[in-house]
Amino acid sequence: MATSSSNTNKADHSKNPPLTLRSSDGKELKIFRIVAQQSSTIMNLLDLEEESNTDVIPVSEVDGSTLEKLIELMNNHTEKSFNYLGVKERKKFYNDFFANWKILDVLNFGLVANYLGVQVIFDEACQKMADMIKSKSVEWVRKVFEIKNDFTPEEEEDLKKENKWAYERGDLDDGDDAI
């Protein structure tokens, strides 16, 4: 049921049936065309699909639950009220969306947004990660990102000395935000 893609106006949903995306683990999710426009990748995949006349667009790089969350966010973006949000409200919106997420999940989400070409969501995921590491200790960052410390003890000493000024204020309580 491939609809012609020539109409670019904001068509009402009754005329344009939603697209179906299939995730890597076989989940099928619906997304309206107007919402899908935020993703350059989906638009490209759509062009390919129209030639072969199938209903479902495979998104093989993304698993079902991430895709579902992403579509949810993209739906929010297309709501009229969203565009009228002020800076603070937008900030609060994304904070609420990402509340209690583990940082690796945010990372994964950002990578998926990047893959699907949804720049706004990619930016917000990066911003969230930047906010999360602010004022946290080096050990905390290594822990939550699962990064191996590949410095020699001497290198680490030198670095600490060079950046001594940065440690003056001390770190926020690392206690919460376990992996």
Added chain:
Amino acid sequence: MKRSLSGGESSSAVSGDTENEASKKIKQGGEELLKETEAVLLDENLLFEILQRIDDGSTLAKAACVSRLWKRTAQDERLWELICTKHHHRSPIQLRAVVSALGGFRSLYSSHLWPLLKPVSSSPAPIAVSAWPYHPPPLAPARSKPRWGKDEVNLSLSLLSIKYFEKMSFNNRSKSGN
């Protein structure tokens, strides 16, 4: 490459209830591989995007201490230029040329901007940053967000160039005995 929402040992609460049996199997099988690949996923470019959005210098400096990849990325001059000039944008190309010649933005920040931005201690001693001695001591705790503008950057630039020229003339003197 299949990616799943759960990174590391524990499945996150977000994906927990929406999994079905098939995806669980895939996840368990691939989790070992995932652990390795997720660390690799954070490459220099993505890391740059994240560090670009940090707005305070101490976090950026500490980021350089995390690992070699992070050090390479966090010491990128472009990031430090953003931090130094974020409250004041004026002829960035000229500024960049001068600062690069004098040792770079990272050096500018750590030696000169940072000391200006240090939070006010609780003692009633006069505050170095505020110009007027008659400025009433702040009643609220002085942990407000530091802001710096043209004046602070210019002052730091002056100090940086003085330091640079001092080094230069010292070298000259020892050579030619002028």
